[in-house]
Amino acid sequence: MSTFEDSFDPKTSLNSSGCACGRHASQAEHDRGTQLQCEAVESEDKRFEGVVASAVMRAMFPKDAARRAFLKSVGASTALAAVSQFFPLKAATEVFAQGGPIEKKDLKVGFIPITCATPIIMAAPMGFYTKHGLNVEVIKTAGWAVIRDKTLNKEYDAAHMLSPMPLAITLGAGSNPIPYTAPAIENINGxxxxxxxxxxxxxxxxxxxxxxxxxxxxxxxxxxxxxxxxxxxxxxxxxxxxxxxxxxxxxxxxxxxxxxxxxxxxxxxxxxxxxxxxxxxxxxxxxMWDGHPCCVFAASKEFVTQTPNTYAALLKAIIDATAFATKAENRKQIAEAIAPANYLNQPVTVVEQVLTGTFADGLGNIMTDANRIAFDPFPWQSFAVWIMTQMKRWGQIKGDIDYKGISEQVFLATDTSRLMKEVGLTPPAATSKTFMVMGKTFDPAKPEEYIKSFAIKKAT
Amino acid sequence: MKTVSLAGRAAVVSIALFVAFILAWHVATRGIGSVQQMSPEYAKLMGVTATQGKSAMPGPLDVGAKLWEHLKRPFYDNGPNDKGVGIQLAYSIARVGVGYLLAVSFAIPIGFLIGMSPLMSRALDPFIQILKPISPLAWMPLALYTIKDSGLSSIFVIFICSLWPMMINTAFGVSAVRKEWLNVAKTLEVGTFRRAFTVILPAAAPTILTGMRISIGIAWLVIVAAEMLVGGTGIGYFVWNEWNNLSITNVVTAILVIGLVGMVLDQILARFAKLVTFPE
CATH class of the missing domain: 3.40.190.10 (Periplasmic binding protein-like II)
Structure with missing residues (x-):
């Protein structure tokens, strides 16, 4: 399920037999409806409310099936009322939507010139950062190691990273262990x-x-x-x-x-x-895996805890930009905004082919796939668990791994959990989902068994 | 028949070589590669290399046009990642300047010390021998990690690469001052400081300047590589950014500019060297 989807809808299909996101009866219907739920929502505040409520709902009922049973038995509006009774949704949404005074207005965010960074980049020329009261400079960076070092150096306040990087940094694989967070996935597929x-x-x-x-x-x-x-x-x-x-x-x-x-x-x-x-x-x-994460928007735990309002504003700008990018009709405009030398430095037609999903395959055919790249900010913890199973499978990390703890620390250290703490609640268990990779189901609850099930892996 | 002066003849050969090079370049890049059949809709999605078989290497005319374009607008600023070539050069030259001057202020006194004191010369020798052959770029990850600032790190890299030639040349120049001159100074009971500044410094100056000239050349070589690694600003970043776009035309243009600036820097030091040279 996507963040922009309604977790109060008991009819939401939970298995992936229908389409990628599970909301449509068929893949074709899904493709027509790539505009996610956010589009139907009239105002931005409404959307933030939806995101916060969804996250709370999901957090309270981490098992999709249980949530569904609850919703079925009491109905969505009763559920919402029940939730808001002991969780001040309105206040939480307000904190999320407005926040307190921004501690630091001038920020630097690093990116690598690839379309994965679309939300981070486009938020600058298309004014999403300004809208949320920030003055952000997006700085092009030469490579992943440099972006990691510059973020650790605090030259950048936040940065575009590959989704395994915050995990690797937190685990201390390939660098010193430093607590890192990935509050938003930038893109899926692509x-x-x-x-x-x-x-x-x-x-x-x-x-x-x-x-x-x-x-x-x-x-x-x-x-x-x-x-x-x-x-x-x-x-x-x-x-x-x-x-x-x-x-x-x-x-x-x-x-x-x-x-x-x-x-x-x-x-x-x-x-x-x-x-x-x-x-x-x-x-x-x-x-191979429809809906896989690729890059994330990452920030150090220090940035998140020391400047919470700046962090919230920045995250809101990114979520806002991501929502804008989910809509197919905006993609051409985005391509034009991010193609110039200041950002991707590529011919517009190349970027447009990637974002619109109508592209030349190099063998003389024109292919169409509206979901070639898609955008969805919710950092599913099961993504983190899958990544760690692969790190272990190929010998990048060894020994016993606290899959649950680390994925929560890195992928959930999100506004959801923070907002819940702010209003005096203990953040409940994580949200996870199962998914298929090349026809094989991944169960985030059994990572070790998953690793063992592969015939080819690095001998340990 | 009147013989043309050597300089005149050399100029003629230079021009002939240049013209031959440009012609060869032009002919080599003119070639049309194989073109595959494709539908017009498909062709619209492809680049000129694929549709018209245009060589990926630019010809001299493309580069000339690009160079003119950059020269017309050297100081534009389209945001943090897209600045004119003049601004990028200014960043690079500033970094080289700071790192280099810092190196001068360290290398010359230490070089003097090594040259004047056989004890220090022996004591410092192993360190210099080990540190000297390290590629300056190998310091980069370490610098980024410890200094925690990419701008200062590139300055540090410039500093470390300019240090050694100057230090070694200074030491050599100081130790090679003719014994007779030192003896004369001794006879006249000149103090140590006065001896250092009025006898040794002028005598060693040509060698020191040679070291400085080598250093500025190395510094200019290294800054381009350092900026390609770190990114952000500078002519090295410009090359990297255009490589990212596979725009060989811009890369060749930048190469020409880098060469020109390097030459100017070298000539400035050469001018200084001329000022301090003395006939024996």
């Missing part, structure tokens, strides 16, 4: 496997033995998805293929120079490879 044009007949991954692939960073969804994908096809990603970390901007140049055979990369890199005639899109990441 990645692709691109192969060099000379491999256009090698569509079967079994024939990829010995090929060289690039991913943006070791701690990235791209790395885990690519490993997952080839392992499902019987190749050991550590033995049979080579995977190296290459910053996204250098990928197309490397593909052209024949240094790599392909990559699993964020857009616009994939579309740029097509645009320049050096590669073709083998498959979109959404075909």
């Amino acid at each position: 990645q692709a496997i691109t192969l060099s044009i000379k491999h256009k007949d090698k569509r079967d991954p079994k024939s990829w033995k010995g090929m060289k692939f690039a991913v943006p960073f070791d701690y990235s969804m791209h790395n885990y998805l690519l490993r997952y994908y080839v392992a499902e096809h019987g190749l050991d990603p550590d033995q049979d293929i080579q995977i190296r970390a290459v910053p996204p901007p250098e990928m197309v140049a490397n593909l052209r120079a024949d240094n790599i055979d392909g990559f699993l990369a964020p857009d616009p890199v994939n579309q740029r490879a097509v645009y320049d005639g050096v590669g073709f899109i083998h498959m979109l990441s959404k075909e």
